[in-house]
Structures are given as C-alpha cells and as structure tokens.
Amino acid sequence: MRDSRHARLILGTLLTVALVVLTVDHRAGAASPLWPLRTAGSWFFGTVEQVGGSVVRPVGGFFHAIVNAPAAQAELDRVKAENVRLRAGLAASRLDAARAAELKRLLGVAGLGGYKIVTANVVARRGQPGFEDAIEIDVGTGDGVRPEMTVLNGEGLVGRVIQATADSSTVVLISDPGSAAGARLEGGQEIGVVHGVGENGRLVRFRLLDSTAAITRGSRIVSFGSQRGAPYVAGVPIGVIERVEATPGELTRIAYARPYADLTALDVVGVVVGAPAKDPRDAVLPPKEGPR
Amino acid sequence: MIVGLCVLAAVLLQVMLINRLPLPAGGAPDVVLLVVVAMALLRGPAAGAIIGFCAGLLVDIVPPTAHLVGQYAFVFALVGYVAGRGVGGPATTVVLCVLMAPLVSAALGGLIADPRVTLSTLTEQVPVTVVYTLIVSPLAIWLVTRERPHPRFPQ
Numbered sequence: 149m150r151d152s153r154h155a156r157l158i159l160g161t162l163l164t165v166a167l168v169v170l171t172v173d174h175r176a177g178a179a180s181p182l183w184p185l186r187t188a189g190s191w192f193f194g195t196v197e198q199v200g201g202s203v204v205r206p207v208g209g210f211f212h213a214i215v216n217a218p219a220a221q222a223e224l225d226r227v228k229a230e231n232v233r234l235r236a237g238l239a240a241s242r243l244d245a246a247r248a249a250e251l252k253r254l255l256g257v258a259g260l261g262g263y264k265i266v267t268a269n270v271v272a273r274r275g276q277p278g279f280e281d282a283i284e285i286d287v288g289t290g291d292g293v294r295p296e297m298t299v300l301n302g303e304g305l306v307g308r309v310i311q312a313t314a315d316s317s318t319v320v321l322i323s324d325p326g327s328a329a330g331a332r333l334e335g336g337q338e339i340g341v342v343h344g345v346g347e348n349g350r351l352v353r354f355r356l357l358d359s360t361a362a363i364t365r366g367s368r369i370v371s372f373g374s375q376r377g378a379p380y381v382a383g384v385p386i387g388v389i390e391r392v393e394a395t396p397g398e399l400t401r402i403a404y405a406r407p408y409a410d411l412t413a414l415d416v417v418g419v420v421v422g423a424p425a426k427d428p429r430d431a432v433l434p435p436k437e438g439p440r
Numbered sequence: 441m442i443v444g445l446c447v448l449a450a451v452l453l454q455v456m457l458i459n460r461l462p463l464p465a466g467g468a469p470d471v472v473l474l475v476v477v478a479m480a481l482l483r484g485p486a487a488g489a490i491i492g493f494c495a496g497l498l499v500d501i502v503p504p505t506a507h508l509v510g511q512y513a514f515v516f517a518l519v520g521y522v523a524g525r526g527v528g529g530p531a532t533t534v535v536l537c538v539l540m541a542p543l544v545s546a547a548l549g550g551l552i553a554d555p556r557v558t559l560s561t562l563t564e565q566v567p568v569t570v571v572y573t574l575i576v577s578p579l580a581i582w583l584v585t586r587e588r589p590h591p592r593f594p595q
Binding site: 152154155156158159162163165166167168169170171173174180182185186188189190193196197200201204207208215 | 452455456457463464484485486489490492493496501502508509510511513514517518521524525548552
C-alpha cells in the first residue's frame with residue numbers, strides 16, 4: 149500500500165511536470181525556454197542518426213525490396229508488355245511506311261500505262277517450292293475484280309486472278325510452272341511465252357517463238373497482251389533476260405528472265421480492272437540498268 | 441543504466457529504421473512504447489512512471505520532432521505507471537497499454553488543439569499502429585523480460 153501511494157505520488161509529480169513543460173512549450177512558442185534542450189537533442193541525436201543511417205540504410209533497403217517485390221514484379225510485367233507493344237507499333241509503322249512506298253510506285257506504274265487498278269494487300273500465300281505459286285489478296289468481286297484479270301505491283305507483272313469471291317481473290321503468279329503469259333521483247337515485235345519454273349520466282353522461262361531473233365542478256369520483256377486484256381493486259385514490264393540457252397536446231401529459243409517484281413516478297417499489288425485503250429508498248433518499263 | 445541504454449536504443453531504432461519501413465497500410469509498430477511497458481512490468485509502478493517519463497522526454501527531443509516537448513513524457517509516464525501496477529495478467533496489461541497510449545496521446549493533442557488530431561486520425565492511423573504494435577509486442581516483451589520469467593506484479 150505504501151509502495152502504491154509512493155508510486156502514485158511519483159506519477160502525479162511526473163504528470164504535472166509533463167503538463168507544465170507542455171504548457172510552457174505551447175504558450176511560449178518560438179521563445180520557449182525548452183528550445184536549448186531541443187537544439188541540443190537535435191544536434192546530438194541528429195549526429196547519431198546520420199552516423200547510424202549509413203548502417204541502417206541497407207537494412208531498410210532490404211525490407212523495402214522485400215515489401216515492394218510484388219509491386220516491382222507487376223511493374224516489371226507492365227513495362228515488359230509495354231515494351232512489346234511499342235516494339236510492335238514500331239514494326240507496324242515501319243511496315244506502313246514500306247507499304248506506302250509500294251503503293252506510290254504502283255500508282256506510278258498504273259499512271260504511266262493508263263491502267264485502271266484496284267489496290268490490294270496480299271493476305272496469304274501458297275508456295276511449296278516447285279509446285280503451285282499462288283497468293284490470296286483481299287479484294288474480290290465486290291471491288292470489281294473478276295477472274296482472268298492482270299495483277300501487277302510497282303515493279304512489274306505479278307500474275308493473274310484465277311478465282312474471285314466476294315471479298316478475296318486467288319492469284320496465280322507468273323512463277324507458277326503452270327502459268328503461261330504472252331510476252332514481247334522490248335523495242336520489237338518478237339513475241340514469246342513466259343512460263344514459270346518454280347524456284348520461288350527467282351527466274352521465269354521465256355520461250356521466243358522465232359529462233360533466229362536476236363536476244364541477248366539484258367533485253368527486257370513486257371507483256372504482250374491478250375484479247376480485251378484478259379488474262380494479261382499489254383505493256384506490263386515482266387523482267388530482264390539473264391541467260392540465253394543455246395538451242396541449235398530447235399524451232400524456238402529459250403531464255404531465262406529475272407522478273408521485275410520480287411515474287412517472294414509481295415505485299416501491295418494492283419488488279420487491273422480496266423485495260424488501257426491503247427497499248428502503252430514500252431512506256432512502263434523502268435529505266436534501263438547500267439551494263440553489267 | 442541498462443534501462444537507459446535499452447530506451448535509447450529503442451528510440452533510435454524507432455526513428456531510424458522502423459518508422460522508415462514501407463509496411464503495408466502505412467503504419468509502424470511503436471517499439472518505444474513496448475520497451476517502456478516491458479521495463480515497467482519488471483520494475484513496478486514508481487520506476488515504470490519514471491522510466492516512461494524519461495523515455496517520453498527522449499522521444500520529445502530526438503529529431504525529427506514537430507510536437508510539443510512533454511507530450512510523450514506525459515503519455516509514457518502514465519503508461520509506465522499502469523504497466524507497472526498491472527491490470528490482470530501480463531497479456532491484458534500489454535494490450536491495455538498499447539491501446540491506451542495512442543488514445544491518451546490523441547486526447548492530449550486535442551486538449552492543446554493540435555490540428556493533426558482529427559477523427560480520421562483516430563479511425564484510420566491509430567488502429568494500424570495499434571495492430572502493428574500488438575503483432576510485435578510478444579517479441580519485444582520476451583526480449584526485455586526473458587531475464588526473469590515471471591514479471592513482478594505488486595498486488
């Protein structure tokens with residue numbers, strides 16, 4: 149009991165002291181007599197805290213890392229996803245730029261030849277090496293595309309439409325071994341037939357009907373054109389002769405030509421829905437390459 | 441001496457490490473309070489009140505401080521006395537002290553019209569601190585009282 153009373157006395161004294169200190173500090177504000185105490189504490193413990201801070205900081209950092217690990221993981225995932233998205237966007241914009249350039253070239257060809265074209269994108273491709281070479285494009289009868297229409301791109305002849313549905317069409321490339329296109333040597337009347345030989349369209353075979361005609365490497369061939377422009381309109385550049393085979397005694401001469409159009413990397417193509425009123429002859433041919 | 445060192449260590453640990461831990465819900469356990477409670481459990485009400493007063497004064501002057509000197513001296517003196525007297529068993533005493541300290545502190549702040557003491561402080565921050573302190577309390581009490589397995593309880 150004495151102990152308890154003693155303790156109560158001490159408690160009462162201490163609480164009173166605390167309240168007095170509190171009141172003095174509160175009333176006096178900046179002029180408080182406790183400022184020296186506070187300043188001394190600030191100086192001493194501030195120093196201790198600065199010294200200890202360098203020791204304690206790694207510990208805090210460790211806990212920080214542990215506590216933030218889920219959030220950091222989420223952040224990492226988010227940043228990764230964003231990175232993929234941005235990369236895809238970058239690739240898409242690059243593709244768009246390439247596509248715009250192709251469209252521009254295509255329009256140039258169409259303008260030169262006076263062709264009326266419908267532009268299309270290649271959406272699928274069939275091409276086991278050596279077998280059929282065909283592509284699917286995203287325009288169809290709804291856009292005015294009919295079977296047996298010429299397909300070209302900014303560089304030259306690509307193929308012909310063999311089948312058209314409402315909004316897509318199948319195009320057989322000139323590199324398909326089963327395709328044959330009438331062709332004419334540049335600057336003359338010598339005509340022949342272009343056959344595909346597969347080989348992913350790197351070369352096409354040009355069979356010249358007149359075995360005595362002069363044909364050399366570097367000669368250029370354009371499409372001859374069929375009646376009413378089906379399946380091939382006249383004057384579309386086909387390719388450059390790469391190699392002439394010596395075929396003595398034969399009725400025809402055989403040469404191999406490199407197509408202007410890169411048949412392995414087709415993207416934007418045009419379907420000629422209206423043939424020119426007049427054969428453009430050699431007007432659409434690209435500028436001649438230098439002697440090789 | 442040992443008491444002084446313990447309190448000093450607790451205060452420094454509190455301001456340098458524990459208050460800076462990014463714990464969920466934005467609170468931190470009050471280690472100084474637990475040390476005061478444990479010391480008072482060991483040494484009885486009179487010593488508990490004195491230890492609490494000194495610890496509170498230390499808390500009041502260790503930077504960073506933005507409250508009035510004497511506030512925590514008052515609170516911890518009261519807590520030390522209550523813990524030293526004991527209310528029921530040790531567990532009850534600790535829980536009561538942990539609950540009492542922030543409420544007394546808030547009441548004192550309200551008396552001197554501290555603008556930081558609002559209803560949202562009482563309903564949002566105080567419970568978080570109380571919960572954290574209660575979680576840590578077994579460890580802290582054990583650390584301080586392990587010398588004597590049975591704390592003295594003057595009845």
